Amino acid sequence: MIVVTEQPRTGRRPGRPDTRETILAVARAKFAAAGFDKTSVRAIATQAGVDSALVHHYFGTKRELFVAAIALPTDPSKVLDRVAAADLEELGATLLGAVLAVWDSENGESVIAAFRGMISGGDTTLISTFLMQIVLKDIADRVDEPQGSAPLRVNLVASQMAGLLVTRHILELEPLASMPTERIIASVAPTLQRYLTGDLD
Incomplete structure (x- = not known):
């Protein structure tokens, strides 16, 4: 009998229910530490463990991500x-x-x-x-x-x-x-x- 064991997944995690909040938390910390201009979407995505495309999917532009990170209701x-x-x-x-x-x-x-x-x-x-x-x-x-x-x-x-x-x-x-x-x-x-x-x- 052959037992198939599930191998751990590698790479960036896909969008999960908590992914959006994780991205926001990372973005908030990075914007606070380095400012808007010196913070890249790629760096936020890397620390959050997702692809940059997923950040853009959730939030659009970097400016829109910043607005979401500080909980403003309008751009x-x-x-x-x-x-x-x-x-x-x-x-x-x-x-x-x-x-x-x-x-x-x-x-x-x-x-x-x-x-x-x-x-x-x-x-x-x-x-x-x-x-x-x-x-x-x-x-x-x-x-x-x-x-x-x-x-x-x-x-x-x-x-x-x-x-x-x-x-x-x-x-x-x-x-x-x-x-x-x-x-x-x-x-x-x-x-x-x-x-x-x-x-x-």
């Missing part, structure tokens, strides 16, 4: 398209209006919850990666005047936007928490515009 590129099309002189107001539109939308609570979770968990590297490499990277390329000033400019913008997010939606300090969007834009956008294109001396 920020859809919001940032209008910012990319804005005139340089209107960049501050357009950026602020686009971000406020997300915070105050039907997905706003999920967005705030994602950031609140990262803050409370001490995972601030993902927040900085999101702000600097997703939201503000393309803007930095447009405001590097004088040359070399872009990093400071976008850091100042990030500080203003992060402070507004925390004050309005996490601490919920009044009157800012209930202030109409138009009034916030009128009050804050000039400061953002100065950070982006004004004299910083």
Whole structure:
């Protein structure tokens, strides 16, 4: 009698029910450690033990994978398209209006919850990666005047936007928490515009 024993499988594992969550966990850790630009889908797939094609199957692009990793309910590129099309002189107001539109939308609570979770968990590297490499990277390329000033400019913008997010939606300090969007834009956008294109001396 011949007994056939099942040989252990080798190679990358196929998609299993827990594979998606494994990919997300690996992606979250790698994005936090190395940032968006220096993290490749191939490296994420290798550590997760799957093929790169499976990562793309589940999540699409690397940007979409990052969005899923930090649990945002919408792809920020859809919001940032209008910012990319804005005139340089209107960049501050357009950026602020686009971000406020997300915070105050039907997905706003999920967005705030994602950031609140990262803050409370001490995972601030993902927040900085999101702000600097997703939201503000393309803007930095447009405001590097004088040359070399872009990093400071976008850091100042990030500080203003992060402070507004925390004050309005996490601490919920009044009157800012209930202030109409138009009034916030009128009050804050000039400061953002100065950070982006004004004299910083």
